[in-house]
Amino acid sequence: MPVVRTTVVVVTWRGAGHVRACLRGLAAQTRPHRVLVVDNASEDGSGELARAEGVAVVRLARNAGYAGGIAAVLDDVDTEFVAWLNDDAVPAPDWLAHLEDALDAGAAAAGARLTRPDGGTQTIGVGLTALGYGHDRTDGEVFGFCGGAALLRVAELRAVGGVPAAFFCYYEDTDTSWRLRLHGHEVVAVPRATAAHAHGATARLGSRQFHLWNERNRLLMLARCAPGPVFARELARFAAITAKVVLRRPEGANFSPSLRLRVLGQVLVALPGTRRAGTPEARRRVWARWAGR
Known part of the structure; x- marks a missing residue:
């Protein structure tokens, strides 16, 4: 049997309108993997829809957010790699293959290219402004991965402190990327690994x-x-x-x-x-x- 190296964690909250498409995109992957859906106490049947697709579901008693959802199941991940995938993202069939190849080449984390509904690039990763804000990058080098579709080495993630559950959502990806870099690890963008993203299908952007x-x-x-x-x-x-x-x-x-x-x-x-995180010299x-x- 093929060796399963990746657990894909999909956090959903009121995702009944799109989680099925996400999971069917995962079912079409060319690399074997495990899927673990975290149901953030949804009230719209998201968890039941996920179970109907034949994947494991962990239902939380309360909405822990995206960061909290991933953190809640990190100890349950027994594979070499863990993928973070938004429930409103549909990965191309070779998405996971390209990301695994990037980690095999030495990176600790690799981010995919998320595309908008019109096919344009939304992001290939995160940059860091002079004021310390994260921002989407669409080309060139990236400081960090976008948490909407990324793959990380589990051992390295745990070693730098795991996922910042208290963030609830937003900046958990930039924070994690930063901590990896402070410990000397590489974070890369993999534009060939693509996922179509509805972006903000559940979050109220600008609220x-x-x-x-x-x-x-x-x-x-x-x-x-x-x-x-x-x-x-x-x-x-x-x-x-x-x-x-x-x-x-x-x-x-x-x-x-x-x-x-x-x-x-x-x-x-x-x-x-x-x-x-890290040493003063590493932070500088x-x-x-x-x-x-």
């Missing part, structure tokens, strides 16, 4: 909650992965903008005083338990190499 997770998780990522002065600068900048927002009250969910104050509060509460080296790209 207050979206901005809360984005801003909070970016700061927490910087707290443990960036050089200390970079984190201090960005925390101070966020606080200064928040003070201006309170006085001027501009429009836009990202400029809601209450939202920004919640971000600051949650970051300050989490800081005492935030463990720095990785930042100098990748910030602004």
Whole structure:
């Protein structure tokens, strides 16, 4: 029998409209693999639809988010590799083969090319701005993988601290990529590994909650992965903008005083338990190499 080297983790929440297409895309893969669906306490029958496709399903008692869903089953993964795949992404038949080949060539993590419904490229991975924001890249080198469709070495993932479950969703991929780089590992883009992505089929992009997770998780990522002065600068900048927002009250969910104050509060509460990743020298080296790209 062919050796199964990869467990594909698909986290679903209210994914009844698209999880079946995702799983059928996995069923058509040219490489053997195991599929593990994490049902984030859906109320629309997503888990039952997944079971009907013949895959294993773990139903959580509450919605733990994308990061929390992957983290919840990482200990159950007994294969060499683990894939993260959004429930609204449909992988091409050779998607897994290209990603496994990239890890066999030495990478610790490899990201696929996600395509939009019109066929254009949404992302091949993540870049890192000079302010410490992650952003989609469509060509060239990538700092990190996009968590919507990626493959990682399980041993290396566990060794650098696993998946940041507390992030709930957003920035868990950039944070994980950063920690891998801090420990000397390579993260690559594999544009030939493609998956058609509905992007935001379940998440409300641009909502207050979206901005809360984005801003909070970016700061927490910087707290443990960036050089200390970079984190201090960005925390101070966020606080200064928040003070201006309170006085001027501009429009836009990202400029809601209450939202920004919640971000600051949650970051300050989490800081005492935030463990720095890598060494100070590694944090300076990785930042100098990748910030602004």
